[in-house]
Amino acid sequence: MTMWVEGFLVILILTNLWLLGSSRLLSCIAAVSVQGVLLGILPLVIRIDAPLGRLLLQAGVSLALKGIIFPLLMLRAVRSVDARREMEPLVGYSTSLLIGVLLLAVSLYTGLRLPAPAEAAPRLLVPAALFTALTGLFVIVGRRSAIVQAMAYLAMENGIAAFGMALAEQEPLLVEMGTLLDAFVAVFVMGITIFHINREFDHIDSRKLSSLKDTPQ
Amino acid sequence: MNQVLVSALQLGISLFLAPLVPGVINRVKAIMAGRRGQPLFQAYFDLAKLFSKGSVYSRTTTWVFRLGPSLGCAAALTALALLPWGAAGGLLSFEGDLILFAGLFGLMRFLTILAALDTGSAFEGMGASREAWFSALAEPALLLGLASLACTAQSLSLAQILSGPGIGGGRGAAVLLAAGAVFIVFLSENARIPVDDPNTHLELTMIHEVMVLDHSGVDFGYIQYGSFLKLWALGGLLVGILRPKTGLWAADLAAGLGGMLCVGIATGLVESLIARLRLARVPQLLVAAVAMSALALALSLVR
Numbered sequence: 463m464t465m466w467v468e469g470f471l472v473i474l475i476l477t478n479l480w481l482l483g484s485s486r487l488l489s490c491i492a493a494v495s496v497q498g499v500l501l502g503i504l505p506l507v508i509r510i511d512a513p514l515g516r517l518l519l520q521a522g523v524s525l526a527l528k529g530i531i532f533p534l535l536m537l538r539a540v541r542s543v544d545a546r547r548e549m550e551p552l553v554g555y556s557t558s559l560l561i562g563v564l565l566l567a568v569s570l571y572t573g574l575r576l577p578a579p580a581e582a583a584p585r586l587l588v589p590a591a592l593f594t595a596l597t598g599l600f601v602i603v604g605r606r607s608a609i610v611q612a613m614a615y616l617a618m619e620n621g622i623a624a625f626g627m628a629l630a631e632q633e634p635l636l637v638e639m640g641t642l643l644d645a646f647v648a649v650f651v652m653g654i655t656i657f658h659i660n661r662e663f664d665h666i667d668s669r670k671l672s673s674l675k676d677t678p679q
Numbered sequence: 680m681n682q683v684l685v686s687a688l689q690l691g692i693s694l695f696l697a698p699l700v701p702g703v704i705n706r707v708k709a710i711m712a713g714r715r716g717q718p719l720f721q722a723y724f725d726l727a728k729l730f731s732k733g734s735v736y737s738r739t740t741t742w743v744f745r746l747g748p749s750l751g752c753a754a755a756l757t758a759l760a761l762l763p764w765g766a767a768g769g770l771l772s773f774e775g776d777l778i779l780f781a782g783l784f785g786l787m788r789f790l791t792i793l794a795a796l797d798t799g800s801a802f803e804g805m806g807a808s809r810e811a812w813f814s815a816l817a818e819p820a821l822l823l824g825l826a827s828l829a830c831t832a833q834s835l836s837l838a839q840i841l842s843g844p845g846i847g848g849g850r851g852a853a854v855l856l857a858a859g860a861v862f863i864v865f866l867s868e869n870a871r872i873p874v875d876d877p878n879t880h881l882e883l884t885m886i887h888e889v890m891v892l893d894h895s896g897v898d899f900g901y902i903q904y905g906s907f908l909k910l911w912a913l914g915g916l917l918v919g920i921l922r923p924k925t926g927l928w929a930a931d932l933a934a935g936l937g938g939m940l941c942v943g944i945a946t947g948l949v950e951s952l953i954a955r956l957r958l959a960r961v962p963q964l965l966v967a968a969v970a971m972s973a974l975a976l977a978l979s980l981v982r
Binding site for chain 2: 563
């Protein structure tokens with residue numbers, strides 16, 4: 463059983479590296495969607511100490527939202543704003559991957575030294591969660607396109623959700639559903655915002671947003 | 680004594696069968712493309728032809744150029760002698776030989792690059808530069824992958840590392856990741872398709888082929904045979920990581936040879952199904968391999 467859990471977590475880590483190294487918008491969306499599916503299934507694999515019905519409900523909702531609905535929303539956004547299919551990185555892909563390795567080392571170092579929140583949680587869970595969140599953060603900083611930043615936000619949320627899984631014994635269902643709803647609204651709003659920004663300014667390059675501020679004449 | 684005999688037998692089989700792998704790869708590619716393809720033993724015919732020819736040397740070249748091919752071939756041969764095939768270890772085996780194993784390929788590359796630069800041709804210099812660039816990225820991936828395996832096996836000798844439990848053990852994920860990284864290194868180091876196209880003669884895209892254009896006859900035969908041995912040695916490393924362990928040398932050898940056949944088929948499939956990467960994208964693939972190796976190392980260090 464532990465081998466399966468470890469395999470899942472390693473794939474989760476690999477999707478982060480995929481997100482860092484992919485140069486295509488669509489493959490980036492695919493990476494985050496795979497991540498969502500993995501996170502949906504993970505509670506069932508780890509066997510958190512909770513009623514089965516609750517676990518199934520949680521897994522089903524999170525899988526449907528993160529694995530299917532969010533990526534579809536993002537694909538729709540990509541189509542509607544006619545975004546460029548490349549990622550327009552500020553930091554190159556190879557450099558991103560190397561930074562990813564550094565982030566992995568950092569999250570392994572810290573994650574293994576944090577006191578384990580739940581007894582049953584596998585050892586790799588906290589480092590993998592930290593790494594996912596850090597990767598999301600880095601991609602938000604390192605890419606220009608607003609759509610990619612939205613995807614990275616989702617990856618970050620995935621990381622936080624995985625972290626929550628380590629604490630899941632104490633976390634009530636209501637909170638879990640609440641965060642999912644929040645994420646849903648956030649992605650929805652982001653999609654609309656990206657669309658409006660694109661309609662007003664003909665691009666979704668977040669670097670240029672700062673030029674919107676009032677400049678002294 | 681028996682062990683040494685078995686190791687020597689395995690080395691002999693390897694030396695004899697090494698040119699067969701490119702034949703298998705080409706046959707798989709031909710079948711995938713719906714062609715009949717060249718004979719399975721084409722590499723043997725080529726070698727026989729090359730070794731019966733004389734060499735032609737440019738007047739601008741020096742002894743470096745003449746020495747490069749044979750020394751490179753010797754380095755590959757030594758690396759092959761280090762590689763264990765299961766229960767009976769390699770012919771040469773000692774603690775820490777994995778560093779030498781990686782280092783010998785570095786030496787081979789160094790000699791090839793030196794010989795290429797010795798011709799004074801700008802074209803060969805370009806190839807040498809590309810080869811150095813990509814191998815500088817492939818080497819950390821190989822070394823980190825080996826380090827991860829060494830960490831899992833708690834030993835620094837290839838014989839111990841490759842006779843460990845493998846993917847069946849408690850650290851299957853790390854071993855699989857390391858194997859993936861080694862496979863990318865295998866493709867890149869042997870000038871296989873996502874990195875370099877062994878068939879192309881287009882100067883814009885050539886990497887390895889460029890550097891050996893000025894060699895002829897026996898020297899070119901050495902280079903060809905050296906590259907077959909390199910293919911066999913790195914493929915053998917990959918097979919050694921993944922193959923099931925039996926403990927009997929004959930069964931291990933059979934598993935190893937079967938594994939080499941699988942490596943050849945897998946390479947042929949990769950070459951048929953994947954397009955060659957743009958030159959600027961190759962480092963990205965290799966950095967991804969480094970990242971995989973680093974992850975494998977981290978996983979085997981945890982716990």
